[in-house]
Amino acid sequence: MNNAGLGSWPGRRAAMSPGSTALIFQDRFLTYAELHERVNRLAAALRDAGVRRGDRVAYLGPNHPSFVETMFATWVLGAVFVPLNWRLTAPELSYQLAHSGASVLIHAASPVTAPVSVALEDYEAFLGETSDFDEPVGLEDVACILYTSGTTGHPKGAMLTHGNIVWNAYNLLVCVDIAGDEMTLVSAPLFHVAALNQCLLPTFLKGGCSVLMPGWDVDGAFDLIEEHRVTWMFGVSTMYAGLTRSPRWESADLTSVRSLMTGGAAVPEALIHRYQERGLTFCQGYGMTETAPGATFLEARESRDHIGSAGLPCFFTDVRLDPDSGEILVRGPNVTPGYWADPQATADAFGEGHWFRSGDVARIDEDGHFHIVDRTKDMYISGGENVYPAEVESAIFEHPAVGEVAVVGVPDPKWGEVGRAFIVPAPGHTLTPAEIPAFLRGRLAKYKIPVYVDVVDDLPRTGSNKVRKAPLRALPVPSSQV
Numbered sequence: 001m002n003n004a005g006l007g008s009w010p011g012r013r014a015a016m017s018p019g020s021t022a023l024i025f026q027d028r029f030l031t032y033a034e035l036h037e038r039v040n041r042l043a044a045a046l047r048d049a050g051v052r053r054g055d056r057v058a059y060l061g062p063n064h065p066s067f068v069e070t071m072f073a074t075w076v077l078g079a080v081f082v083p084l085n086w087r088l089t090a091p092e093l094s095y096q097l098a099h100s101g102a103s104v105l106i107h108a109a110s111p112v113t114a115p116v117s118v119a120l121e122d123y124e125a126f127l128g129e130t131s132d133f134d135e136p137v138g139l140e141d142v143a144c145i146l147y148t149s150g151t152t153g154h155p156k157g158a159m160l161t162h163g164n165i166v167w168n169a170y171n172l173l174v175c176v177d178i179a180g181d182e183m184t185l186v187s188a189p190l191f192h193v194a195a196l197n198q199c200l201l202p203t204f205l206k207g208g209c210s211v212l213m214p215g216w217d218v219d220g221a222f223d224l225i226e227e228h229r230v231t232w233m234f235g236v237s238t239m240y241a242g243l244t245r246s247p248r249w250e251s252a253d254l255t256s257v258r259s260l261m262t263g264g265a266a267v268p269e270a271l272i273h274r275y276q277e278r279g280l281t282f283c284q285g286y287g288m289t290e291t292a293p294g295a296t297f298l299e300a301r302e303s304r305d306h307i308g309s310a311g312l313p314c315f316f317t318d319v320r321l322d323p324d325s326g327e328i329l330v331r332g333p334n335v336t337p338g339y340w341a342d343p344q345a346t347a348d349a350f351g352e353g354h355w356f357r358s359g360d361v362a363r364i365d366e367d368g369h370f371h372i373v374d375r376t377k378d379m380y381i382s383g384g385e386n387v388y389p390a391e392v393e394s395a396i397f398e399h400p401a402v403g404e405v406a407v408v409g410v411p412d413p414k415w416g417e418v419g420r421a422f423i424v425p426a427p428g429h430t431l432t433p434a435e436i437p438a439f440l441r442g443r444l445a446k447y448k449i450p451v452y453v454d455v456v457d458d459l460p461r462t463g464s465n466k467v468r469k470a471p472l473r474a475l476p477v478p479s480s481q482v
Contacts, residue, residue, distance in 0.1 A: 005137035005162035007075030009204060010036040017180075017207045024228060025065050025212045032207070035069070037130055042073035044128030049104055049116045053078035053135060056100045056145065060084040060093065061108030062214040063190050066123055068200070070106050071144075075162070078135040081144040082157075083191040087385070087445045092155075096147050100157060100340060139163030145340045146193055148289045148386065155391075157340035158289045160193075167333040168292035169202045171314035175297040176259055176283055178232070182208030183256070185224055185233035187216055188384065193293045194263055198285075199234045218242045222252050229256035236384030237267050237416055244274045259283055259300065263293070269307050276304065286310035286328075286372060290336040290349070290356060295319050295328070296370045309369040310362070319370065320355075321362060328362050328370070329355040378469060380409025380417040385447045389469075392419060392450065395443050396436060401429035406459050407450060408473045419450035422472055424458060431455050433482045451481040 001008050010032070013022070018033035030038075051057060057074040059067055059081070067083070074081040082100045084093055090111035097105065097114055105114035106123065118126050143165055145157040172178070184203040188195035190212075200210050211228050213220060216239055224230060240262065243249060260275065261283045272282055281300045287293035296319055298311030313319040317332035335356050338346030351357055359377035362370045379388050389407035396405045403426035409417040425431045433453035440449045460468040 002134045002136040003076070003078075004139060005075055005078075005141060006143055006165060006201075007072060007078070007133075007135070007137055010039045010072050010076075013204065013207060020207055021209045022204065023065050023068060023210055023212060025063075025214075028065065030065060035065075035072075038069050038127065039072040039076060040131050040133060041127040041129065042069050043076040043133055044131040045126050046073055046077060046079070046104060047131075048128055051077055051079050051104055053137075054142075055079045055104075056082050056102040058082040058084055058097060058100065058102035058105045058114060059107070059191075060086055060105060060110050060112075061120065062086060063186060063195075063212045064108075064120070064214060065212065066106065066120060067190050068210075068212075075137070075143060076133045076135065078137045078141065080142050083144065083146065083196070085147070085189070085191050085445070087447065089442055089445060091443065092445065096155065096157070099154075100145050137162065139166060142337075146191075146289050156342055156345050158336050159338060159340050160197075160289075160292050160336055164292045164334050164336060165197055165201065167316055168197050168294050169205050171294045171297070171316050171334060172198060172202045173205075174315040175285075175294075175299055176202075176232075176261070178202055178206050178208070180207045181231075182206060183228050183231045184208060184210045185213065185221065185228075185230045186210050187213040187221055187239065188234055188236065189215075192384070193289045194234055194287075197292055198261065198263075198294065199232075203232075216242075218246050219248070222246070222248050225257065226253045231256055232259045232261070233257070234261045234263075236262060236381075237271065238383050238414065240267070240275070241271055244271065254278060254280060261285070263287060267308075272303075272307055284310060286360075286362075286370060288358060288360075290358075291317070291330050291332075292334040292336070294334065295330045295358075298369070306367070306369050308371065309365070310372055311370065312368055313370075321364065322351075322357075326361045326363065326373075328358040328360045328372075330358060331355045378408070380419070382409070382412070382417050382419070382447050383415040385445075387417075387419060387448050389419070392421070392440075392444065392448050395440055395448075396421060396423065398443075399431075399436065399439050401425055401431045401435070403427065403429075404459055404467075406467045406469060406472060408469050410452065410473065410477050412451075415447075418452070419448065420452035420454070420472075420477070421450040422454045422456050422459060424456055437482055452478050453482045454478075 013032045014036035023030040104116040143162045147155040285297040287295040296311045404424040412418040
């Protein structure tokens with residue numbers, strides 16, 4: 001094959017295990033042979049729509065077989081896949097479509113359009129005739145653009161090459177004993193790098209089966225685990241906590257589960273113990289979109305002795321700490337080459353020796369395990385979603401009564417962290433806390449909207465007049481939300 005990239009995977013898998021089930025979605029079962037045929041039919045339709053090597057194809061919608069087909073069909077053509085977060089508002093999505101230059105958008109219900117827009121109700125009719133493709137694609141070619149929340153008001157498009165994703169899969173296969181009979185529950189959204197690159201694609205590589213959930217639902221997860229004898233799943237803390245709070249927790253049949261993987265935020269030790277009491281083990285890790293995402297990993301055999309650790313560097317990846325700041329630096333074949341159409345952000349992200357600067361601070365214990373202790377970029381994680389205060393502050397500042405604003409993340413028992421905004425009214429204006437969430441609806445995704453708003457006279461500052469956020473985070477959390 002001339003296609004050495006990810007677009008060759010459906011054909012290779014169809015040749016090796018044509019009758020094995022690749023995807024389960026509700027009552028649909030797709031074999032690898034059937035998926036390969038559908039991918040090529042979609043690739044033919046995209047080619048007829050004008051998609052060529054290097055063009056961008058976007059997808060917007062919940063987890064669905066069409067997401068997988070669109071992704072692979074894009075790669076068959078040597079084009080670039082742009083998965084969009086369906087939780088975002090129309091202005092946020094419009095920015096990402098325009099910035100990426102996507103010429104085709106395949107979508108469920110959508111508030112935005114591209115030059116060619118295909119709704120899922122028209123999807124089957126859009127598919128073309130069965131064709132064979134063998135576009136030359138190398139591991140150094142860009143496979144996808146994944147947008148990360150911006151620290152300066154706009155998100156950045158992290159580029160991942162075919163090689164980045166392949167090497168990440170190798171890292172995961174070293175750390176997790178993924179088998180060919182894996183039944184993987186894909187319950188986190190596939191526009192997230194973890195669900196895509198840590199679950200679906202490694203399962204595909206091994207010839208296992210991915211069970212797609214369109215959205216997270218505790219009872220639905222229990223049902224699918226029991227019905228399909230799920231062996232492996234990824235989730236964030238809020239998802240795992242939701243399972244333990246269910247009245248089905250004690251009686252649910254989880255005997256098929258071999259691996260539970262988590263990331264995105266630290267898992268409370270008490271929650272880890274709840275799973276260990278059921279004989280289940282967390283495989284924890286640390287990473288980010290820009291590292292595709294695995295940087296460190298805590299293998300299952302070490303999870304009981306290193307509770308709360310983010311593990312050791314992945315096999316094919318180097319990780320170290322900046323000796324002055326303690327910032328995590330990452331280098332390896334899984335690390336992004338940079339940000340789409342943003343050379344300045346790319347230059348800022350890499351230090352000497354092409355080490356990627358994570359913006360996160362860690363400590364290393366006596367056994368070499370990494371423990372994440374702080375974030376230098378002020379980002380917080382709410383329900384598994386990254387939120388950057390600068391983006392939220394920028395939106396709040398558009399309110400005519402806002403003079404100054406600072407947003408921080410504060411602890412929340414359900415979501416892990418939520419936003420708290422401190423606002424100084426503009427001279428001559430008055431402001432009530434309830435005005436801010438109402439103002440932000442339609443401008444920001446719901447998870448980005450602060451749930452606490454404090455109207456204050458001034459903000460704490462450094463000697464150079466910069467806002468000091470540490471004192472704001474240290475204030476007691478209000479008893480009621482806005």
